[in-house]
Structure formats: C-alpha cells, structure tokens
Amino acid sequence: METGSAITWKYPSVILKGDNSTGEFYSVAVTNNYQQADTGTKMQHIGKNTRSRIVSKGISAGHSNNSYRGLVHINKNAANSRNFSQCDSLLLGDKCGAHTFPYIEVKNNSTVVEHEATTSKIGEDQIFYCNQRGIDTETAVALIINGFAKEVMNQLPMEFAVEAQKLLAISLEGSVG
Amino acid sequence: MLSIKNLHAGIEEKKILKGINLEINAGEVHAIMGPNGSGKSTLASVLAGRTDFAVTEGSVEFLHKDLLELSPEERAGEGIFLAFQYPIEIPGLTTTNFIKTAVNEVRKYRGEGPLDAVQFLKLMKEKMALMNIDQSLLSRSLNEGFSGGEKKRNEIFQMAMLQPRLAILDETDSGLDIDAIRIVSNGVNKLRNKDNAVLVVTHYQRLLDYIVPDFVHVLYNGRIVKSGGKELALELEERGYDFIKNEVNAGQEA
Numbered sequence: 508m509e510t511g512s513a514i515t516w517k518y519p520s521v522i523l524k525g526d527n528s529t530g531e532f533y534s535v536a537v538t539n540n541y542q543q544a545d546t547g548t549k550m551q552h553i554g555k556n557t558r559s560r561i562v563s564k565g566i567s568a569g570h571s572n573n574s575y576r577g578l579v580h581i582n583k584n585a586a587n588s589r590n591f592s593q594c595d596s597l598l599l600g601d602k603c604g605a606h607t608f609p610y611i612e613v614k615n616n617s618t619v620v621e622h623e624a625t626t627s628k629i630g631e632d633q634i635f636y637c638n639q640r641g642i643d644t645e646t647a648v649a650l651i652i653n654g655f656a657k658e659v660m661n662q663l664p665m666e667f668a669v670e671a672q673k674l675l676a677i678s679l680e681g682s683v684g
Numbered sequence: 685m686l687s688i689k690n691l692h693a694g695i696e697e698k699k700i701l702k703g704i705n706l707e708i709n710a711g712e713v714h715a716i717m718g719p720n721g722s723g724k725s726t727l728a729s730v731l732a733g734r735t736d737f738a739v740t741e742g743s744v745e746f747l748h749k750d751l752l753e754l755s756p757e758e759r760a761g762e763g764i765f766l767a768f769q770y771p772i773e774i775p776g777l778t779t780t781n782f783i784k785t786a787v788n789e790v791r792k793y794r795g796e797g798p799l800d801a802v803q804f805l806k807l808m809k810e811k812m813a814l815m816n817i818d819q820s821l822l823s824r825s826l827n828e829g830f831s832g833g834e835k836k837r838n839e840i841f842q843m844a845m846l847q848p849r850l851a852i853l854d855e856t857d858s859g860l861d862i863d864a865i866r867i868v869s870n871g872v873n874k875l876r877n878k879d880n881a882v883l884v885v886t887h888y889q890r891l892l893d894y895i896v897p898d899f900v901h902v903l904y905n906g907r908i909v910k911s912g913g914k915e916l917a918l919e920l921e922e923r924g925y926d927f928i929k930n931e932v933n934a935g936q937e938a
Binding site for chain 2: 655
C-alpha cells in the first residue's frame with residue numbers, strides 16, 4: 508500500500524535463490540495532487556523451478572503521475588521458472604498519468620514469463636449509475652476504487668484490509684466532482 | 685405524482701425535447717413509444733438527472749417537489765428509479781455490495797437507519813424469490829460479463845430492492861428474447877401497486893403485452909403528438925409510425 512510522499516521511489520524485491528522457491532508481490536499505489544510515484548519490484552530468479560507473481564494496481568488522481576517499474580530477471584541456471592505480472596492502472600480525471608515500465612531479462616529458454624497491463628478511467632457513466640441508485644459521487648468513487656484494488660485487498664488480513672479501504676477513500680477525498 | 689409541463693431540453697445547441705407535457709398519477713402505468721431519435725431516452729435521462737442534457741424551459745414536479753432542483757442521488761432518494769437501457773459494469777464490486785450501499789444510502793436520505801446484515805439478507809432473500817434470481821449472479825462483479833438478459837433482470841431486481849415510487853424503464857426490452865421479456869415483465873408486474881407508478885419507454889408493442897399500460901403516448905420530434913389507451917400501441921404496431929408522422933406533418937401544413 509502506497510499513498511505517502513510527494514516523490515516516491517520504492518522497489519521491494521525478492522531473490523529466489525533456492526530451487527522451487529516462490530515470490531509474490533502485491534501492491535496498491537495511490538497518487539493525488541502533484542505526487543510522483545515510481546514503484547514496483549524486482550524478481551531475481553536464480554534457483555530452478557522458481558515462481559513469481561506480481562500484481563500491481565496504480566490509481567492516479569489530480570495532477571499526479573504514477574509509474575510501475577518492475578524487473579523480472581531470470582538467470583541462466585533458473586530453468587523452468589515462471590513469472591506472471593499484472594499491472595492495472597486507474598485514472599481519475601484528465602490531468603493525471605499512469606505509466607508501466609516492465610523490464611524482462613531472461614537468460615534461458617525453458618522459462619515462461621507473462622505480462623499483462625490495463626489502463627482504465629472511472630467513467631461518468633459509472634458515477635451516474637451509482638448516483639441514480641442514491642449513492643453520492645464520493646461514495647461511488649470509493650466503491651469503484653475498492654473494486655479495482657480488490658485482488659490485492661483480498662491478500663490482506665481482514666483488519667488491515669478495512670483500514671486500507673478507508674485510507675484509499677481518504678487519500679482521494681475531493682478528487683472527483 | 686409526476687407533473688411535466690412544457691419541458692424543453694437538449695444537448696449543447698441541439699434541441700431534443702420541445703415542450704413535453706405529461707401527468708402521471710400513483711397506480712398508473714404509462715408507456716412512451718416513438719421512432720428512433722424522437723427523444724424517448726432523453727426524456728428518461730432528464731427525469732433521472734443526467735447532466736449531459738440541459739433543461740432550457742419548463743418544469744417537472746415530483747411529489748410536490750421541484751425535481752429539476754435535485755441532484756440525481758436526491759431524486760433516487762425521493763423514489764425515482766431508472767432501469768438503464770445499457771446497465772453499467774463496475775469490475776470488482778459485487779452486485780450485493782452495490783445494492784446494499786444503494787439501499788442504505790436511500791434509507792439515509794429518508795432519515796432511516798441502515799439495515800444490519802441480518803435484515804438486509806432477509807430482504808434480499810425475499811426479493812430474490814420474487815424475482816426468481818440466483819444467488820450466484822449477486823456474488824459476481826456488478827454487470828461484468830452478464831448476458832443481456834441477466835443485466836436487465838438485475839435492473840429489475842434492484843428496483844425490487846429499492847421500492848421506488850416511480851420506476852422508469854428505458855427500453856428494458858431491447859436485446860431480450862421472449863422468455864427474458866416475460867421474466868422481466870413479471871417482475872415489474874409483481875412490484876406494481878396503487879402507490880407507485882411505472883413509465884415504460886419502448887419501441888415495440890411486444891413488451892406492452894406483458895406490462896399492460898393505462899396510457900400510451902407517442903413521442904415524435906420532441907413532442908407528445910398522440911395519447912391514448914393501450915389500443916393505441918396495437919394500432920402503431922399495425923400501421924407503423926409513418927401514419928403518425930403524416931398526421932403531424934399534415935397538421936403543421938394546415
């Protein structure tokens with residue numbers, strides 16, 4: 508979870524040294540106003556049959572820029588390794604930006620690496636649909652964002668997930684409408 | 685209940701509604717028919733409070749309040765429900781969670797406390813049985829990957845949960861097969877009572893076989909040019925919209 512500072516660079520990484528080891532990285536990064544975030548992870552596959560999974564969700568609002576930058580490095584000896592990366596970005600408003608920079612370095616030919624990325628925008632239509640059911644715009648945005656970040660939120664312990672949802676709502680307060 | 689007087693509305697420079705007059709009382713079912721581009725969906729959107737359309741003239745009163753002064757969510761709180769022609773998808777948000785939030789927001793608007801989980805589940809079970817809708821549909825993300833029929837059924841299920849005073853069905857029959865139309869119509873009919881009203885917007889008479897209207901209005905070129913009972917829908921089905929167009933054009937020339 509990342510909502511923090513004016514400029515953030517952060518790449519918590521995993522070294523998969525032992526054979527059959529696995530690494531997982533789940534993140535939600537929120538930027539608002541003029542924040543700049545450039546965050547992601549490094550997965551260093553060294554051992555054989557190592558597996559990694561990256562799920563990154565970026566939410567940009569205001570005039571902010573939110574980048575995912577991730578390295579998947581697979582060594583010559585890391586035979587039969589697998590990586591799956593998914594990077595989804597959500598834009599609020601038309602002044603913000605979302606960027607995805609995947610770095611993939613594979614040194615053997617028995618490895619499978621997958622990368623998927625999507626960018627979407629909260630639509631007027633989605634907001635109006637919620638409004639028509641009696642839900643005000645602020646609550647509607649919170650619902651849509653929590654839906655977007657759900658895959659990551661589901662990984663969190665329940666108590667923390669509740670806090671995280673509130674944190675998301677607070678970080679984006681007043682950013683729409 | 686609803687009183688529309690001389691309503692003009694449009695989008696940017698383009699005028700779409702050019703003086704609509706319509707009175708709807710509690711317990712009535714009104715149908716609005718008309719050819720493509722006559723302004724039917726615009727009328728539904730304006731009543732629900734979509735801001736894309738600017739109202740330039742006229743008034744709309746709903747339960748003695750000036751509807752045009754209210755925001756879309758306030759209108760929902762007052763009891764206006766729009767079943768969308770194209771229901772919107774929200775990935776990751778379960779249908780149950782969405783409906784629960786909607787029900788509690790509407791209750792809040794009316795000064796009632798939120799339903800707790802037990803009360804909400806009880807209400808939902810009751811309405812699920814009434815609408816013949818499956819639990820698995822409600823656990824899925826809102827409208828995401830739903831078939832056309834499932835989306836429309838979900839709209840009517842939401843209508844059952846929110847118990848509106850005025851339900852506006854915007855071409856709810858479009859894209860549905862005969863069985864789905866029957867299921868959706870049965871749902872609407874079960875929700876009808878003497879205190880609420882339904883406004884059905886449709887191209888085809890077919891839907892009106894199932895949801896029988898008390899009044900049928902024909903919208904053409906931004907105006908209601910003809911009103912009548914349910915037999916008017918049958919006449920339209922038989923003769924097409926051309927005879928209405930001819931009548932209107934002849935009237936203008938004279």
